[in-house]
Amino acid sequence: MRITLILAFVSLVASDLIAIPQNLLWPRPQSLSFGTWARSVNPSTVNVNINGGNRELLLKFAVDRLKTNVLLMGCSDITNLPGDINTIDVTILETDPFDFSNAKESYTLNSTNSTVYITAAHSVGALRAFETLSQLISPKAVAAGFTPGFHLPSGPWNITDHPVYSWRAISLDTSRNFMPISVILRTLDGMSATKLNILHWHIVDATSFPIVSKTYPDLTDSAYDKLSIYTYEDVKQVITYAADRGIRVIPEFDSPSHAQAFSFSKVLKPFVLCRNAANGWRNPYNGGVGNQPDGSWFPTCVEPPCGAVNIANPDAGPAIAKLLVEYTGLFNDSVMHLGGDEVSSFCFASEPEFTSRVFPDVTNFAKLFPNATVPSIFPPDWYAGFTKSYQTYADQIVAAVKGTGKKTMHWEDIVLKDGVVLPADAVIQVWNGWDDVVGKNSLQKLLDLNRYQIVDSNNEVYYLDGGSGKWLTDSLGYGNSSWKEEYWIGYRNWQHIYNHDPRTSPMENTTDKTGFGLASQPTGNLTLILGASAAIWGEKIDSSNLDVKLWPRAAAMAEALWSSFDDPTNKDLFEAEPRLTVMRERLISRGLAAEALHPAWCNTHLCGFKFKGNKSPFGNVDGYEAGASKDQSSQSKATGIFTGLKWISSILIVFFMI
Structure with a gap:
């Protein structure tokens, strides 16, 4: 057994937020009050009464998880220990909806000397309340020496809670590096603990198609090996495990780009252009001479292996639609993600199979592509033909999915870059934050359309896979870093992520060429912004480092x-x-290898006291307290004197078994 001491350390509070006793709760409830007494609880023997809702689900799984998660934070045998609080009384007020996306996560939690009362509209609200309660029930050592057992400190508790954003997701890539089912389930445990509610499963990509298909069985020939394949039973296990924790699973089947793995199917292979792009980009209409050397993938696609569905082939859309319809029967959520990002005009421009269909009346392609080198700007006639073909393809696959009763989700590119018009109920995922006029302010551009619901995955905030260095050996054909690697290389710290709000945080400035200026806050119908999704792309992420990249x-x-x-x-x-x-x-107690936030020394000492600039946690100061000398500012750490700040000091000692 190891004893871990966490000092919920001396903290300087520059806001009017109510200090949560022993720093027990995450995320912070919307409204809470508490008292001064503590009542003992034995999580092993407490009775749970459930009225209404999905009683079987809550009793069979949620109650056991509640007890297990509490015990993980404690130690010793508590079988015979009494508990003042002996009952948890749960009331579900409404019938649970069939469509999980309509489930209400709100709840109230009230404690008395002997009972904890939980009220929720739907069962998922009770799940969120159970998580809150599991955080409140603490080892008695928190405030009372080393007496074994658990208690509910600082009672009575009165909590009224609900999420502000309905979309709180993780986008998980399991194609570039295969993730075993056990790793996905562990990720769902972390999501449940933090009240995240959507797993956006980026299950396939250009590198592999690791999920069994009954429509095109040979697609799994693209998998890395026979063990790196998800069966139907695997997927059902993930969906069930997630649902038991109040989490939706939304799969993504990306096209027309990121489609090289489709070529492993004999039926789909004729529809895949630019496969691997092993010979570099060529302008086939000016003697076949380009400026990219053999072996270069750029600019045919943004990263290897290249491959794109021929959107001009009238049979391609129906063929892909059959695959999508198959998976609408396997994945039961009301939303299916159809991708649509990073479609390269360079690929389609180099393929006569595309251009001859889009421009059947053009015989002199030298007029359409006058330069032998890679064109930096395509002519208007090109974009008109490209968008028309893409619109037809999108209409085909979207109609197929919507015909099964689902709505579709897409990356922003399909609307903002490629000009496709989607059904008004489509969900658009924002990801761009480039240092150029075209790519910036994509969230605001979507708001200006006032048509689509939006999920924020701004890569300057929510891309969590960065910080591991470059991975491509052939960038731009010259051994240089590619724009994609440079952009992905940065590490987004927790403070940066925490400070961002999809509806209120300033966006990039479209007139700022350096990329450092900020525009105003988003404007328009902000209710269209459903929430955000943190993305963890798999180029340098696998089961060995997923946890430390995601958490906390x-x-x-x-x-x-x-x-x-x-x-x-x-x-x-x-x-x-x-x-x-x-x-x-x-x-960590629940099995997730979460990254350290600071040296353990900082658990008992104040770290990083001095700040520069006008936006420090201390208020409007420039490095030090207004009117104070350096010595005075440093002394305030020891003496607790600092103008305008409240000192909050509390100690949490947590025991857990190794």
């Missing part, structure tokens, strides 16, 4: 989306960090 940074996003704040600039990192430290230990 995904937890920072979870609170920012659940709790939100009227003014995100008033978020208090000093108030949040002790609670996130406790949450990290909780995640």
Whole structure:
């Protein structure tokens, strides 16, 4: 057994947020009050009464998880220990909806001397309340020496809670590096602990198609090996495991780009152009001479292996649609993601199989592509033909999916870059944050359309796979870093993620060429923004480092989306960090290898006291307290004197078994 001491350390609170006793809760509830007494609880013997809702689900799984998760944070045999609180009384007020996306996550939690009362509209709200309760029930050592057992401290508790954003997701890539089912389930455990509610499963990509298909069985020939394939039973296990935790699973089957793996199917192979692009880009209409050397994939696609569905072939859309319809029967969520990102005009321009269909009346392609080198700007006639073909293809696959009763989701490119018009109920996922006029402010551009619902995955905030260095050996054909590697290389710290709010945070400035300026906050119908999704792309991520890349940074996003704040600039990192430290230990106790937030020394000492600029957690200061000398500012750490700040000091000792 190991004893881990977490000091929910001295923290400087520059806001008016209510300090949560012992920093127990993450994410922060919308409304809470508490008292001063503590009542003992034996999680092994407490009775749980459930009225209404999915009683079987809650009793069979959620109650056991509640008890198990509490015990993971404690130690010793508590079988014969009494409990003052002996009952958890749960009331579900409404019938659970068939469509999981309509489920209400709101709940209330109230404690008395002997009973905890939970009320929720739907069963998923009770699941969220159970998670809150599992965080409140603490080892008695928190406040009372080393007496074994557990208690509910600082009672009575009165909590009213609900999420601000309905879309709180992780986008998980399992194609570029295969993720075993056990790893996906463990990720769902972390999502449940932090009240995230959607797993966006990027299950296939150009590198592999690792899921069994009954329509095109040879697609799995693209898998890395026979063990790196998801069966129908595997997928059903993930969906069931997620549903038991109140989490939706939305699959993504990307096309027309990222489609090289489709070519492993004998039926689909004729529809896949630019396969692997092993000979570099060529202009076939000016003597076949280009400026990219053999072996270069750029600019035929943004990363290897290249491959794109021929959107001009009238048989391609129906063929892909059959595959999608198959999976609408396997995945039961009301949304299916159809991709649509990073479609390369260079690929289609180099393939006569595409151009001869789109421009059947053009005989002199030298007029359409006058330069032998890679064109930087395609002529208007090209884009008109390209968009018309893409619209037809999109109409075909979208109609097939919608015909099964689902709505579709897409990356922003299909609308903003490629000009396709989608059904008004489509969900668009924003990801761009480039340092150029065309790629910037994509969220605002979608708001201006006032047509689609939006999910924010701004790569400057929510891409969590960065920070591991470059991986391509042939970038741009000259041994240089590609734009994609440079953009992915940065590490997004938890503070940056935590401070971002999809509806209120300033966006990139479209007139700023350097990429550092910020425009105003988003404007328009902000209710169209459903929430956000943290993406973990798999180029350098596999089961060995997924946890440390996701956690606890995904937890920072979870609170920012659940709790939100009227003014995100008033978020208090000093108030949040002790609670996130406790949450990290909780995640570790549940089997997730969450990254350290700081040296353990900082658990008992104040770290990083001095700040520069006008946006420090201390308020409008420039490095030090207004009117204070360096010596005075440093002394305030020891003496607790700092103008305008409240000192909050609490200690949480957490025991858990190794």
